[in-house]
Amino acid sequence: MDTVVIAGVGLIGGSFAKALKQHGIAQRILGIDRPEVLAEALELGIIDEPAAWDESVSRADLLYLAAPISGIMELLPVADALARPGALITDTGSTKVEICRAASRLAGRGCFIGGHPMAGKEIQGCSAADAALFEGKPYFLTPAAGQEQSASLQVLTQVLSTIGARTRVISAEAHDETVAFVSHLPQLMSTALAELLGRIPGMESAAGPGAVDMTRLAGSSYQLWSGILDTNVDAIRLALAEYVRQLSRIEAALGHPEMKKHFEDARKFARLLHKK
Amino acid sequence: MDTVVIAGVGLIGGSFAKALKQHGIAQRILGIDRPEVLAEALELGIIDEPAAWDESVSRADLLYLAAPISGIMELLPVADALARPGALITDTGSTKVEICRAASRLAGRGCFIGGHPMAGKEIQGCSAADAALFEGKPYFLTPAAGQEQSASLQVLTQVLSTIGARTRVISAEAHDETVAFVSHLPQLMSTALAELLGRIPGMESAAGPGAVDMTRLAGSSYQLWSGILDTNVDAIRLALAEYVRQLSRIEAALGHPEMKKHFEDARKFARLLHKK
Structure with missing residues (x-):
């Protein structure tokens, strides 16, 4: 995978970035967040490049939306509009029905697969990011109906398995x-x-x-x-x-x-x- | 305090014994339990002497009943009958109304004060005993009505405070x-x-x-x-x-x-x- 863009470099986004690096999965990791968060993530070596939304999303092979649910709902249409055709888009929202319903209404330039890692810590923020956060933990994937055999789902499952998550494909409901x-x-x-x-x-x-x-x-x-x-x-x-x-x-x-x-x-x- | 008898040398009884030793509170600690438990407690230096019920209780200045509730209910009348007059008797049962009611029906050779340490561990048994188990933990004392100012209560409170418990006097109800x-x-x-x-x-x-x-x-x-x-x-x-x-x-x-x-x-x- 060449370029991964992480929108929201907190505990989950930061841990995903670290895990990708550790397993040599991504060539380049771009981060989108507030300037002070990006500065910290850069210093900690979690991301390679701080990025702005519009100039980075079109470069992404994988776009990882690791924001709170309301943030994901806002970012989804923008992400889909800017993504290069066929780019893989996934999120980490803790509920999936509303997010997947919103995704199903988009034009669908990118290929969206809902995700939910059952991993967490008491401490938040990218300073607590941990490449092993997903190891052995359940990671739900909720593809749209008819997408259960798609190549995008296979790629995402492969990436998550490599970083140690126990993926489980399930309907959003x-x-x-x-x-x-x-x-x-x-x-x-x-x-x-x-x-x-x-x-x-x-x-x-x-x-x-x-x-x-x-x-x-x-x-x-x-x-x-x-x-x-x-x-x-x-x-x-x-x-x-x-x-x-x-x-x-x-x-x-x-x-x-x-x-x-x-x-x-x-x-x-x-x-x-x-x-x- | 010269002689302390611990009936039930498990996690709680064993930890109490260890704490007494560490703080130099008792001259001699006798333990009552099954032979294999007493052998282990002796080897671990938790007790000084394995003892049988009838020959030890009359020597006790303090008798510590650290058995399950049903055991305490059985031991109470025996303890009271064998105790030397004025000996301090306390228990560690997790409920207090029934135990204190049973105690109030006894002849009262010994002076009984109900107790309940809010301390525990996932591991049971005297091999897990820990002199610091009571430190900073609540320890309820439920004297009978009219005993709230007794010398026995003062002595027991003093002992428990010395081993770090936060004692709290309260009615059994x-x-x-x-x-x-x-x-x-x-x-x-x-x-x-x-x-x-x-x-x-x-x-x-x-x-x-x-x-x-x-x-x-x-x-x-x-x-x-x-x-x-x-x-x-x-x-x-x-x-x-x-x-x-x-x-x-x-x-x-x-x-x-x-x-x-x-x-x-x-x-x-x-x-x-x-x-x-």
Whole structure:
């Protein structure tokens, strides 16, 4: 791959750039972001060249949109209009239905494949970028209907596998339902617990390791989450309803031997997850 | 303090023994447990002497009952019958109402003060014992009504403060309500999430760091939890009901600007907790 343009050189964009370099995948990496971010990314050797939107996109073989969801929605039409025909365009937005719907309305000069790396860190920004960020982590790809066998998808899958991601091709709808359970529900569970405990006097000084664990996600910023929650309301409602039903089954088992089965089933899943 | 007897030389009992030694608080530490546990504890230098129940308890200035709740309930009458008059008896049970009620029915040769250290580790057993386990952690003390100014409570508070615990005197009832929110609710939240995700195909391979965090507690063993849950059903029901109400307030805010306030309040509490 000759030229890769990364729009948004934060933790994800910066880590992708570093991983491409480490595996010798790209000849040249251009970055688009605020001037101070580009200066830092250049100094850290994450990008080769700071770039402006209009003069760089037409050079891209791969355009990687690593902005918040609202940013991706704004950049998509510009990216498609400026891309050279057949260029590969992908994004990293945490929900996919609205983004893929917007992409499907474009002229389609570039070839768009939605993406979502399930990787992150508590620290943001390109100074925290890490070439190994995607290693062993799920990376969803949501091609448009009919694009599941396209050459573009094959190329993107190849690149992501090389940098260690476990790619998974899925429809945008199934993706958003899955992440409602596996990501948005855990976030809201933690937010709800922290808000509840914060309202009751004395809870902070009584909290042990369990409460500390379960309120860690509650430290996430709303700015990061608002775009995610706003674009996945229906699927999140469904996940919350299922979760509340599960809680009431567990409540019904309080003081009864059936509780054992709940603990055993839960432990089985927890062990699967934590040995990774 | 001359002689301390630790009944149950696991993670908590072993860590308490080590902390007493490190701070030069006890002349001699006797341990009661299964022979193989005592052999290990002796080899690790955690106890000075393996002991049998009937010949050791009468020598104790302090008797530390660090067994599961059901074990504590069985040991209490024996301990009280064998203790020398005025000996200090305390326990480490995670719920306090039932234990303190049982203690109040005893003849009262020893002086019993309920205790609950909010400290733990994922690994159990005396090989994981750590003299610093209690440092900076909450340690609840639940004296019987009228005992809040007793010399025994003062002595115990002094010992626990010396080994770094943050002691907090509270009624058994208030204790059980507090831990229902701060410990039992987080455990059941995690159990419910892991069981729910385990039932839906594909969730394990899609899980990112958020789901991993929020299902960590679900790995806890039922054996450890059954005694806790069974002795605190009412308070746990109350906490679950409050939590479900909080979840539905958050659900109502999905797609609305009010969500910002939920995230901000939650983050405030999370930051308080995590800077510790």
